[in-house]
Amino acid sequence: MATTDDDYDFLYKVVLIGDSGVGKSNLLSRFTRNEFNLESKTTIGVEFATKSISVENKVVKAQIWDTAGQERYRAITSAYYRGAVGALLVYDICKKSSFENVDRWLNELRDHADSQIVVMLVGNKTDLKHLRAVQTEDAAFYAQRNNLAFIETSALDNSNVEQAFTKILTEIYRLSTRQIVNDKRANSVIGPSKPISAAAQPEALRIESPVKKSNNCC
Numbered sequence: 001m002a003t004t005d006d007d008y009d010f011l012y013k014v015v016l017i018g019d020s021g022v023g024k025s026n027l028l029s030r031f032t033r034n035e036f037n038l039e040s041k042t043t044i045g046v047e048f049a050t051k052s053i054s055v056e057n058k059v060v061k062a063q064i065w066d067t068a069g070q071e072r073y074r075a076i077t078s079a080y081y082r083g084a085v086g087a088l089l090v091y092d093i094c095k096k097s098s099f100e101n102v103d104r105w106l107n108e109l110r111d112h113a114d115s116q117i118v119v120m121l122v123g124n125k126t127d128l129k130h131l132r133a134v135q136t137e138d139a140a141f142y143a144q145r146n147n148l149a150f151i152e153t154s155a156l157d158n159s160n161v162e163q164a165f166t167k168i169l170t171e172i173y174r175l176s177t178r179q180i181v182n183d184k185r186a187n188s189v190i191g192p193s194k195p196i197s198a199a200a201q202p203e204a205l206r207i208e209s210p211v212k213k214s215n216n217c218c
Contacts, residue, residue: 008052008061012172013083014165015065015113017076017105018090019098023124026155027090028066031165036156053166055173062086062169081112085176086119086168091139093123093152094131099139106146118175120149120168127154 016024025047029035032049052061065084067076089105091098102121109119121143123134136152143150149167153160 007059009058010173010176011061011063012085012169012176013063013065014086014088014168014172015067015081015084016088016090017067017109018088018122019092019095019101019105022090022092022095022098023155024088024090025066027088027122027124027153027161027164028064030155030158030161032064034158036158038156051165053169055166055170058173060169060173062165064165076108078112081109084113085117086172087113087117088120088122088164088168089148090122090124091134092125093134093139094125094128096133099123099134102142106148116175118149118168118171120151120164121146122164123150123152125154125156126152126159127156 016028018024026036028047028049029037032051047066048063049066050061050063052059054060065080067080087109089102089109091102093099106119109117121139123136123139139152140150142148149171151160151164151167153164155161
């Protein structure tokens with residue numbers, strides 16, 4: 001269940017990566033605003049949007065970043081990945097090259113992001129299944145082999161979009177709360193610790209606001 005309350009218990013940064021034109025921006029707009037732009041154009045910059053959902057009676061707020069065309073120019077920098085605790089690696093089920101490039105995106109993600117980042121492989125545009133070039137079984141096997149979650153979506157008809165974001169945010173929440181419990185146990189053995197300053201908080205909770213782009217893409 002989504003919530004519009006500005007108050008939240010946890011804040012997580014999630015990034016969208018993948019080839020240009022696979023539908024990343026429309027996945028973002030569909031999830032956060034329930035909008036789809038059939039004539040969206042690729043632009044340069046970084047867009048982000050937020051949405052809060054309820055996970056196990058806690059309010060989890062996601063700040064989701066979109067590459068917004070930078071992937072066309074290999075211009076994505078480490079700043080884009082900084083602090084991210086989740087990533088949706090998106091390909092177009094009708095464009096085999098976008099699936100073949102998943103390896104490169106995954107390697108880049110692992111080079112720049114935290115080693116504990118939760119990654120979901122997303123096959124988008126299932127509304128065009130009659131043009132399918134990537135079989136579900138092949139993508140599922142790849143995801144299993146690389147320890148990724150997997151789902152197929154359609155931003156156009158809103159198929160599995162909510163489920164994709166909810167699933168990854170739930171997994172991030174469970175991992176982070178487990179870490180909090182482990183840290184508390186460690187502190188109880190070592191002794192009380194000093195209050196954590198804002199500067200010392202986990203990267204995932206210190207999110208820098210990027211320059212927003214003027215319009216949506218893909």
